[in-house]
Amino acid sequence: MTDRLASRPIAPADGQPARLPRFKSRVVPVVVIENPTQAVPLAEALLAGGIDVIEITLRSEAALAAIEAVARAVPAMCVGAGTLTRPEQVAETQRAGARFALSPGATPALLSAAAAAGMPFVPGVATASEAITARDAGFTLLKLFPAAALGGVDLLRAWSSPLPELRFCPTGGVTVADLPRYLALANVAMVGGSWLTPAAALRAGDWAEVTRLAREAVSAAGAPKS
Numbered sequence: 515m516t517d518r519l520a521s522r523p524i525a526p527a528d529g530q531p532a533r534l535p536r537f538k539s540r541v542v543p544v545v546v547i548e549n550p551t552q553a554v555p556l557a558e559a560l561l562a563g564g565i566d567v568i569e570i571t572l573r574s575e576a577a578l579a580a581i582e583a584v585a586r587a588v589p590a591m592c593v594g595a596g597t598l599t600r601p602e603q604v605a606e607t608q609r610a611g612a613r614f615a616l617s618p619g620a621t622p623a624l625l626s627a628a629a630a631a632g633m634p635f636v637p638g639v640a641t642a643s644e645a646i647t648a649r650d651a652g653f654t655l656l657k658l659f660p661a662a663a664l665g666g667v668d669l670l671r672a673w674s675s676p677l678p679e680l681r682f683c684p685t686g687g688v689t690v691a692d693l694p695r696y697l698a699l700a701n702v703a704m705v706g707g708s709w710l711t712p713a714a715a716l717r718a719g720d721w722a723e724v725t726r727l728a729r730e731a732v733s734a735a736g737a738p739k740s
């Protein structure tokens with residue numbers, strides 16, 4: 515099976531075959547950027563709070579410009595593109611400077627486009643069959659979406675025995691209070707969520723609040739797995 519998730523391990527000791535550009539954070543902020551000028555101060559605020567990864571979703575006109583701004587101006591931030599639903603978005607986000615991409619789904623067209631582009635890609639799955647399909651295409655780090663609605667921790671625990679080679683990034687309905695229980699599971703590599711970057715804080719330029727939320731999440735996530 516070809517590993518198409520990139521070139522370096524997420525963490526040296528997590529034992530998983532899935533690969534992404536290196537970052538330390540086990541919490542991935544999922545962001546909707548309304549104005550590209552928000553992107554750089556937001557990335558810097560997250561870094562100040564100890565988070566070195568960001569998922570900028572393709573849910574706004576500003577998304578590609580925001581990805582480009584962070585990739586250019588904040589090299590310490592591992593910028594990912596989120597909410598890819600069409601295969602051509604793989605090349606678009608790669609050109610903008612995204613180091614990896616995520617999707618709420620795992621269509622054959624998306625899996626093929628990511629593999630062909632050599633783009634580190636985290637497909638979204640909601641069923642065991644989708645997870646197996648993604649695995650068979652070479653993707654072993656998967657986004658469980660929407661995690662809370664699907665069964666969250668209980669679902670991931672149930673999948674760990676029949677699907678031991680897979681690792682997950684549960685996202686959707688996750689809160690800071692859920693972090694310890696998700697991250698205690700051996701098949702959870704990281705957790706995603708939008709609670710770290712409230713739209714009101716972005717609009718107001720309240721970067722201190724973003725840093726505070728980031729610190730809180732880093733502290734709730736605890737130390738990386740050894």
Ligand code: 3PG
Nearest residue numbers: 544685686687688707708
């Ligand atoms: C996503 O795109 O991953 C989700 O919309 C994030 O879900 P949340 O807003 O419930 O954190």
